[in-house]
Amino acid sequence: MKHVMNTYSRLPVTLVRGSGCRVWDDRGNAYLDLVAGIAVCNLGHAHPRVAQALKKQADELFHCSNLYRIPLQDAVARMISENSFESRVFFSNSGAEANEGAIKLVRRYCNTCSHRGPGIVTFSGSFHGRTLATLTATGQEKFKKGFAPLPEGFRTVEFGDMDALREAVDDSIGAVMIEPVQGEGGVRIPPEGYLTEIREFCDELGLLLVLDEVQTGMGRTGELFGYLHDEICPDIMTLAKALANGFPVGAVAARPDVAEAFDPGSHASTFGGNPLAMAAASATLDVMIEQDIPGQCRQTGAYLTDMLHELRKLHGGIKEIRSRGLMIGLQCDADISSIPRDALEKGIMLNVIQGSVLRLVPPLIITRQECDEAVEKIDKLLKEKGV
Ligand SMILES: Cc1ncc(COP(=O)(O)O)c(C=O)c1O
Numbered sequence: 001m002k003h004v005m006n007t008y009s010r011l012p013v014t015l016v017r018g019s020g021c022r023v024w025d026d027r028g029n030a031y032l033d034l035v036a037g038i039a040v041c042n043l044g045h046a047h048p049r050v051a052q053a054l055k056k057q058a059d060e061l062f063h064c065s066n067l068y069r070i071p072l073q074d075a076v077a078r079m080i081s082e083n084s085f086e087s088r089v090f091f092s093n094s095g096a097e098a099n100e101g102a103i104k105l106v107r108r109y110c111n112t113c114s115h116r117g118p119g120i121v122t123f124s125g126s127f128h129g130r131t132l133a134t135l136t137a138t139g140q141e142k143f144k145k146g147f148a149p150l151p152e153g154f155r156t157v158e159f160g161d162m163d164a165l166r167e168a169v170d171d172s173i174g175a176v177m178i179e180p181v182q183g184e185g186g187v188r189i190p191p192e193g194y195l196t197e198i199r200e201f202c203d204e205l206g207l208l209l210v211l212d213e214v215q216t217g218m219g220r221t222g223e224l225f226g227y228l229h230d231e232i233c234p235d236i237m238t239l240a241k242a243l244a245n246g247f248p249v250g251a252v253a254a255r256p257d258v259a260e261a262f263d264p265g266s267h268a269s270t271f272g273g274n275p276l277a278m279a280a281a282s283a284t285l286d287v288m289i290e291q292d293i294p295g296q297c298r299q300t301g302a303y304l305t306d307m308l309h310e311l312r313k314l315h316g317g318i319k320e321i322r323s324r325g326l327m328i329g330l331q332c333d334a335d336i337s338s339i340p341r342d343a344l345e346k347g348i349m350l351n352v353i354q355g356s357v358l359r360l361v362p363p364l365i366i367t368r369q370e371c372d373e374a375v376e377k378i379d380k381l382l383k384e385k386g387v
Helices: 048-060 071-082 097-111 132-137 162-168 192-204 275-290 292-312 339-345 368-385
Strands: 015-019 021-025 032-033 088-092 118-121 155-159 174-176 210-211 236-239 250-254 318-322 325-330 351-353 357-360
Touching: 032 368, 048 275, 071 088, 071 250, 071 275, 088 097, 097 132, 097 174, 097 210, 097 236, 097 250, 118 210, 155 162, 155 339, 162 192, 174 192, 192 210, 275 292, 292 318, 292 368, 339 351
Parallel strands: 118 155, 118 174, 174 210, 210 236
Antiparallel strands: 015 021, 021 032, 088 250, 236 250, 318 325, 325 357, 351 357
């Protein structure tokens, strides 16, 4: 791929087809997929309802500018709002762009409607995207190297430490931005009651709570949205990844009075919310809700996590298993970054983050049999690695 910029370390495989939890390469080899495009194809690959919606829409109208009405946007926005909290939605094309939109909305709201400044507090280990603002918001230094000057207005505090958050907030801060479960940071689950405490703190001071549900949203944690595990409600929520089961789309949902800080001309995207993306998102949400995919995820997630706890008894090198639904991290005590490559030879796709965490984010429709197969293969791979 010498004509493509060298920004990814790619594994030596070319996928040409997928169905459910299985993908095939150009040589006919099959793989059990526990990556799902990194928590994207939550309904499985080539889901017939989503594919059909895309085909139908492609025959009618690919693209329509936001200069004109796109009724499907309203239908998808209504589905998001009715299944989360009362909100107005802006559509983008990716997670970073959704978070960028949320950051702009915080700034606009604070600069025009709030007594607080437009600064945003984020957390160590977080990941919010690769645009300049979202990588500044991201609480991991490695992503920022060489990209100075970075935008102002962000502060990062220790994840899980309520006192650190209280100390970091002065009048210049108008919002707190957090992932309900940190994904890229290593599948890190907040301490019990932490999100509720943050919500209460935001209410006390009049801060906006922005939840980055790009990875945790769309059933991944066993609820349609990750925050539903706690008795809280965000002021702004961002979505992307699985929202259209693999078709590029992102969304910023905000409380109506916060959303009002945007008016015509204040934010826009050529492709954001185009008919193809909306057809795919609408079909994805329909299936997700009709078939209670989050409920299915809860059950299969519990099954797979139990199996992994059994596996841990055989592998002293697994230090910890962190899981919510089908967002699972196996914290190992060694560098396991070669596992994704070795896994291909065993017919399975696996992902490693932070060098030592095996992250499992399979399609949510994975069966128990497929979980058994996955655990058997992971067992062999870990044995070979001496973990
Ligand atoms: C929590 C979170 N936010 C934002 C992003 C960025 O999304 P995208 O890659 O679609 O820009 C990611 C991607 O991994 C993510 O996990």
